[in-house]
Amino acid sequence: MNKSKHGLYFLLTICLTIVIFLIFAPSYNLVNFINALFYVFLLLLVITLFIYTKKGGFFDGVTFGFRRFLSMMSNDYMEEWKEKPAPSEKVNPSFYKIMQFQTITTFVLLGLLLIIYYYI
Template sequence: MYRKNWFILILNISIILIMVYLRAPAFSLVHIINMTFYFSLIYLVIFLAMYTTKGGFFDGVTFGFRRFRSVMSTHSDHLEEWKKKPLPSSKVSQRFYKFTRFQSIALITLLVALVLIYYAF
């Protein structure tokens, strides 16, 4: 699992460098910092959404909407079905959650290091 995370991190860094080389007018540290920020932001948003879902924040809302739908429904055979459906917190994949956590932390650490290097020199 750790080898895969490191491989994907190296792949992300390679993609960042290739995109900066192809898209930026000049290959500079500022453009690398910007592209790293975009990548880390995407991973961070996905990680935080999964963290919120995994923590059970949406379970009560989902349960309430399912119950309301079953009460308002005209079909009596579906009344008990809503209790058996899994809640959003149980649907979060632990492997993908750990993967996004590792990638977001690693890319943010890289981003902070690049910013420190930029302001130090």
């Protein structure tokens, strides 16, 4: 993934933050913009941490157990459930990199805005 795409996605993140700010802010000031940016950052953080957990194979054992259980309970003794890929094999590495970059840059921007707010 090249840097221009990362910049484009970061610009979309900022635009989403501005839209949330304009729609939901009771008054237009720096505090409410920081709050809107925090909501976007929190959503990005949750998505990134979920992808990281999924990529690490945490859900593979649970998925395997459920597939085996459903195969046994449905009297379907076909072994095709063993051939399905595990959740950790379905993670798109480029999407994870994009989400990771978005989360880190949004966190840095949030930190900078908080420093500006507390020192002005």
